Amino acid sequence: MTPAARISAAIEVIAGILAERRPAADVLTEWGRRHRFAGSGDRAALSSLVYDTLRRRASAGWIMGQPAGEETPRALVLGMLHLARGLDAEAIGRLCDGSRFAPEPLTDEEAARLAGDTLGEAPAHVRGDYPEWLDAPLARVFGDDRAEEGAGLAGRAPLDLRVNTLKSDVGKAAQQLAHLDPVAGAWSPLALRIAPNADGKAPPLTAEPAYLKGSVEIQDEGSQLAAILAAPARGAQVLDLCAGGGGKTLALAALMDNAGQLYAYDDDLRRLAPIHERVQRAGAHNVQIRSPKGRAGTGPDVLADLEGRMDLVLVDAPCTGTGTWRRNPDAKWRMRPGALAERVKEQAEILDAAARFVKPGGRLAYITCSLLDEENVDQVRAFLARHAGFRALPPAEAVLALGERGIALRAAALERPEGLLLTPRRTGTDGFFVSLMVRDA
Template sequence: MTPGARVQSSIEILDLVIAAARGGGAAADTILARWFGAHRFAGSKDRRAIREHVYAAIRLCGEVPASGRAAMVAVAATDPAVAAGFDGSPYGPPPIGAGEAPATPGVAPAWLADALAASGIDAAAQAALLARAPLDIRINRLRGGDIAIDNAVPIGGLPDALRLPSDTNVEQLPAFALGAIEVQDAGSQFVALACAAMPGERVVDLCAGAGGKTLALAAAMANDGAILATDTDRTRLQRLLPRAERAGVTIAETRLLNPGREAELLEDWHSAADLVLVDAPCSGTGTWRRNPEARWRLTPDRLARLTATQARLLDLAATLVRPGGRLVHVVCSLLDAEGRDQAEAFLARHPEWRGGQLNLPVGTAHGLGIRLDPAHHDTDGFFVAMMTRP
């Protein structure tokens, strides 16, 4: 493909991404994969260049762009190679007009940037949310001891974490085939560490998804005890058991829940868990390095629905914790509405509960919990707090 054809292809893909963001459609990665599947003439170098163009545009534009072309025109203003692609060639886009308006650069929609600022995330820390994410893995001690991987760098504070070059094909590594490593951001590993799960405990991972934290908890428990991993998303939850089998985890059981009727299906765990982890659905502001278009999807109304869901799930989790047990609230968000304020509101609703002590080697104290963010800790953004039942 010519440089112009790559730019035009990027424009077409961005139009699809923008439409999906406005209408709640597929994620950008999925749209790219579908586009490449339908345009097999694009070689590996073409795909790499197009992907870079698309994500450069997504990261650059804080507000949802008017069009894919407007987004790429904004990229062209800072990238001469992209500007040269607007060449009017047969497969390229028409030249940029003298008065043509580019999309407006920015970190996030104005209301969201203001909410982050009000939560103590300054302009530099907001910009860091859109940097390229590293590739981190967790060593799975259930499948062996030390792992030797070329160019791997240990991550401070995490004895079982390594950072790899971003272009590493993890699934081709022998250690992956053996189940000895799992891809998991350092921040997520710190969150699992904060749970302080111990061998022999009974644990509920209430919003387990595909099970990344379930597997980390099982390893911390030395595969001794019981973990109930639940979710309302069948597709995501179905991925957990094959992952658990590969990782050698035998203490995890999955249970699909019906939204709004979770308590009925968890009656057998009432006041029975030593630990309940609530990694609730959230805005994902801490994961923009991996999903930058997520900030185009968030609205004040959606944020309000998410915080209501989080509060409901925390109240549900409280019924599962045994006397003396603990509840860990986690969101991959840096908005206080989902983190600090949510934990404080829980204690206000449950005055008999107490804030717990988190023993983490990194993080910034924030309200009742600890916050991690890319600018200060080189991890995805997280808020984690522990509450204990007397």
């Protein structure tokens, strides 16, 4: 496919995403089935164009004079080419020449808009490329910096790896992956980072021997930090209450050096399914997976024997995922206010359920990949009000788990009495909130 044909295809895919409100990955897969002539390079380039357009949807529509919610796919792609790819009106015009498979030529108005001012007078939600209804919640957290924080979330995400110390070390893993030019993480002592290529595509890491043998796992550095800050002790009793596919479970097992007992549970068997193979590959021998029995709320309590016994309970709570927009840019445009209210209710219920497992003197780690106070500090404050026997651990104490790096991380992150908030702009990680609470002895 020519570059012009790829742009036409991107306009077609964006049209499907906007019309059907489906995840971008599904629409791209469907497009690939209908256009089997497109090679892997074409599909990668198309995916990059589509995701970059979704990252910059608000700002691209703005410079093209398109009202929010009424943007045309063509205008969004053209605006993205200018904002994200740095092409001027003349360069875009050469791609849109109306030839076979190319987009129609630019209109006079399109050319003028692409040649004019960009975002100087745009409101914060446009400069930050996030839905307008989220402007007030983000202003509550970041104030006048919310547009810059949003812009950080509109960038491309790197590929972060966690070195599995049960099977390797950072030096060996970096040597195994030297052909991918990994660099050490800024904060996590276990992190290696691989930059995406020009199309924003990460290498096929899951085909690498280091991955297949369990020496490395794909895990954002912010997620690694959340596990490290939870500070699971060697030989401790730990419950990962929302284990999902097992990313943090594996990180905890390595931090515990396979000593003690780590229980992994999730109330959704589908989310829990990948954990079995991952635990085996990682060589995590201290993990006991507890699966729910029967339909939710109808089966036996498979965690009853853990009540009041855990040194650490980790709650990686379901959330709106606003901190992962770099990796899921289409999700921010499909998100609705009702989803926030639903998640807030669910988080409170999970926190209350988690409290019964924490032993006196034990810790409760509350983690989200959200930037919103409603899901973060508000949840912690409300939990502490409901459970007088718990107190929040000051971030100044929590970061000691990272040593000197923790001091620097505390300075970079947004610190609140209830916990630390990591963001792409501040820490170069996905957005994560980490709060540690201690039960009175």
